Amino acid sequence: MAMSVKHMYIIIVTLGVLSFIFGVIAENKKPANGTAILGNGVVICKYRSDHTVALGLLSVIFLAASAVAGFSSLFYPYKGKSIPQAVLLRSTSFIVFLNVALGTTGLAAVLLLWPIISEQLHITRNIHHNLQTECPTAKTGLLGGGAFLSLDSALFWLVCLMLSNNARDDYFEDTAADLKGGDAVNYEEDVVIKSA
Numbered sequence: 001m002a003m004s005v006k007h008m009y010i011i012i013v014t015l016g017v018l019s020f021i022f023g024v025i026a027e028n029k030k031p032a033n034g035t036a037i038l039g040n041g042v043v044i045c046k047y048r049s050d051h052t053v054a055l056g057l058l059s060v061i062f063l064a065a066s067a068v069a070g071f072s073s074l075f076y077p078y079k080g081k082s083i084p085q086a087v088l089l090r091s092t093s094f095i096v097f098l099n100v101a102l103g104t105t106g107l108a109a110v111l112l113l114w115p116i117i118s119e120q121l122h123i124t125r126n127i128h129h130n131l132q133t134e135c136p137t138a139k140t141g142l143l144g145g146g147a148f149l150s151l152d153s154a155l156f157w158l159v160c161l162m163l164s165n166n167a168r169d170d171y172f173e174d175t176a177a178d179l180k181g182g183d184a185v186n187y188e189e190d191v192v193i194k195s196a
Contacts, residue, residue: 002080005165008073009158012066016154019062023112023147026055030119030143034126034135045126045135053123056116056143060109063150067105070157074098074164083171094163101156108153111146115139 030052034045075085088094115138122137 003076003078005073005078005161008069008076008161012070012073012154012157012161015062015066015069016151016157019059019066019108019154020147020151022055022062023059023143023150026052026059026116027141027143027147029055030115030140031137032140033137034122036133036135038131039127041129041131043128043131043133043135045122045128045133047123047126047135047137052138052143053116053120056112056119059143059147059150060112060116063105063108063112063153066150066154066157067101070101070154070160073157073161078168081168081172083168087171088164088167091163091167094160094167097156097160097163101153101160104149104153104156108146108149111142111149115142115146 029050031048031050034047037044037046074088075082119138122135126135
């Protein structure tokens with residue numbers, strides 16, 4: 001069975017929502033701080049068992065999968081018909097939303113990875129020579145913000161897919177009109193496409 005635009009919509013939304021859900025759960029399960037245990041000239045931080053790092057990594061994985069599905073869906077040859085990339089890249093609104101989707105994906109990845117990495121470092125490097133250590137955890141709110149940006153990213157990929165689908169329909173209508181001898185745009189002689 002060949003992929004359709006509708007299937008890609010469902011895949012992108014599902015992956016984006018899963019990334020959002022795992023990110024929000026990871027934020028809610030993150031402990032506020034660890035328990036300080038005084039040793040012989042050191043402080044050992046003991047953290048309760050939680051799944052913040054694992055849930056955060058699942059959120060990042062689903063974000064990456066959503067972005068890959070979103071980007072590949074833009075140039076996928078639906079029904080065995082492909083269009084030149086220059087046709088898509090000629091649209092200003094498509095370029096704007098593509099850049100916004102890429103930007104929100106990158107920012108979501110940063111906001112998700114930062115607390116995951118710092119939380120893992122706090123857990124593994126739990127012996128401190130500073131006796132005033134309060135056993136900190138990762139910054140609060142970053143995982144939740146990354147989760148919301150992950151959902152936003154999936155929605156922007158959907159907008160890009162809608163715009164590319166519209167450009168695809170217009171291209172095939174123009175080429176069909178050109179085959180019938182009607183007034184149509186000749187993409188092969190377009191200066192913008194030749195320069196690309």
